[in-house]
Amino acid sequence: MPITLPSPEINDIDLAPQGKKQIDWALQDMPVLQSIRERFLKEQPLKGVRISSCGHMTKELAALAITIQAGGADSMVIASNPITTQDDVAASLVKDYGLAIYAQRGESVDTYRRHVQLAVDFEPHIIMDDGGDVCAAMKNTRPDWCDSVWGSTEETTAGITRLKALDAQNALPWPAIGVNESKTKHLFDNRYGTGQSTLDSIMRACNILIAGKTVVIMGYGWCGRGCAMRAKGLGANVIVCEVDHMKALEAVMDGYRVMPISEASTLGDIFICITSNKHVIDTPHFAVMKDQAIICNAGHQNWEFNYDALKACSVTVTEPRPYVEGCVQADGRTIYALSQGRLVNLTAAEGHPASVMDMSFANQALAVEYLVKNKGNLGNHLMTLPAELDYNIAKLKLASMGIAIDSMTPAMLEYMSSWNMGT
Ligand code: ADE
Numbered sequence: 164m165p166i167t168l169p170s171p172e173i174n175d176i177d178l179a180p181q182g183k184k185q186i187d188w189a190l191q192d193m194p195v196l197q198s199i200r201e202r203f204l205k206e207q208p209l210k211g212v213r214i215s216s217c218g219h220m221t222k223e224l225a226a227l228a229i230t231i232q233a234g235g236a237d238s239m240v241i242a243s244n245p246i247t248t249q250d251d252v253a254a255s256l257v258k259d260y261g262l263a264i265y266a267q268r269g270e271s272v273d274t275y276r277r278h279v280q281l282a283v284d285f286e287p288h289i290i291m292d293d294g295g296d297v298c299a300a301m302k303n304t305r306p307d308w309c310d311s312v313w314g315s316t317e318e319t320t321a322g323i324t325r326l327k328a329l330d331a332q333n334a335l336p337w338p339a340i341g342v343n344e345s346k347t348k349h350l351f352d353n354r355y356g357t358g359q360s361t362l363d364s365i366m367r368a369c370n371i372l373i374a375g376k377t378v379v380i381m382g383y384g385w386c387g388r389g390c391a392m393r394a395k396g397l398g399a400n401v402i403v404c405e406v407d408h409m410k411a412l413e414a415v416m417d418g419y420r421v422m423p424i425s426e427a428s429t430l431g432d433i434f435i436c437i438t439s440n441k442h443v444i445d446t447p448h449f450a451v452m453k454d455q456a457i458i459c460n461a462g463h464q465n466w467e468f469n470y471d472a473l474k475a476c477s478v479t480v481t482e483p484r485p486y487v488e489g490c491v492q493a494d495g496r497t498i499y500a501l502s503q504g505r506l507v508n509l510t511a512a513e514g515h516p517a518s519v520m521d522m523s524f525a526n527q528a529l530a531v532e533y534l535v536k537n538k539g540n541l542g543n544h545l546m547t548l549p550a551e552l553d554y555n556i557a558k559l560k561l562a563s564m565g566i567a568i569d570s571m572t573p574a575m576l577e578y579m580s581s582w583n584m585g586t
Pocket of ligand 1: 218219220221222223224356509513514515516517520
């Protein structure tokens with residue numbers, strides 16, 4: 164039996180009016196998701212489906228939560244990170260939309276884990292995950308319910324890495340859709356969303372001039388490409404550090420300097436980690452960084468740079484501004500760590516703007532509907548959303564922007580499908 168959910172756990176219900184304004188602000192820039200919400204209201208494709216969602220509790224996630232609710236689901240939502248919740252948004256979802264929300268900015272890791280367990284013990288048919296913690300907890304603590312899960316969706320590269328590891332061992336207990344693999348997710352959210360929100364958060368936290376600074380980008384995936392592009396656009400000299408030869412070569416040809424972190428450590432003014440890996444910047448690198456170097460993480464997990472080791476090797480830690488810790492070293496240098504190593508763009512800024520989350524969360528909503536429609540017919544593997552659904556999101560987004568494109572003439576179509584029209 165699923166548990167009866169306890170009362171919502173949020174920080175301050177009185178923030179609801181402000182949260183409602185924020186949600187309305189986001190909704191006006193999320194036309195694709197809104198069109199899905201209107202269809203869901205009519206068709207009720209999720210009627211009676213129990214859904215546990217986990218995500219960064221932002222005004223944009225609110226738009227997804229009310230879309231899932233519009234589809235008729237019986238849902239609950241937990242925060243995917245202890246310090247990224249927008250408390251006003253959480254309050255409005257409870258007060259204005261009657262949703263079961265468990266998200267408190269500044270919640271302890273123990274509270275976060277208790278909320279994850281609530282999401283598991285709700286015995287969901289569908290899990291919407293962001294980072295993989297709900298899926299991992301389901302597998303570890305409720306093997307009895309795993310066979311009853313119709314499927315899960317995963318938002319991030321970090322979560323997909325975990326699902327890939329499970330899939331490689333043939334140990335995925337249900338079909339999982341890697342939403343991040345959709346083109347309308349990673350080509351836009353990761354590149355333009357992370358690119359903009361990460362630079363925005365560094366500027367909000369530190370109010371420093373980016374022009375003329377040396378910015379070191381750790382990782383040249385789609386998020387790294389976006390951060391590099393935006394840093395360059397603001398006048399920075401960009402260095403890229405990579406472990407993948409193909410991506411490193413691409414970074415070189417995109418015009419960036421590429422070198423190992425052991426060399427870049429001495430050159431950087433700002434370090435942005437966006438690798439989905441662990442401890443890519445560590446004690447030997449901290450030891451040679453410039454005085455006043457800034458280091459931050461834009462990846463899902465808070466261990467991309469070794470924040471604990473940085474604190475441990477500091478003689479004192481100051482807090483000159485919110486989200487900025489000055490880690491003073493024995494030799495007098497100060498290294499500034501942002502947001503305690505957690506996602507800088509969702510802590511020191513507001514995450515990606517609504518316009519780009521529109522596509523990411525349209526993918527989430529359609530992935531949930533796909534799992535429901537195809538319940539029992541999908542293998543227990545990691546998969547992507549069918550390409551036609553992905554392309555339809557691009558089509559709807561362009562239409563919402565009032566942009567028309569060409570279509571192929573019959574002669575072009577014939578040419579594209581022939582094999583015998585050579586010179
Ligand atoms: N991840 C990055 N930006 C986000 C946002 N605005 N809402 C939810 N998750 C996000």
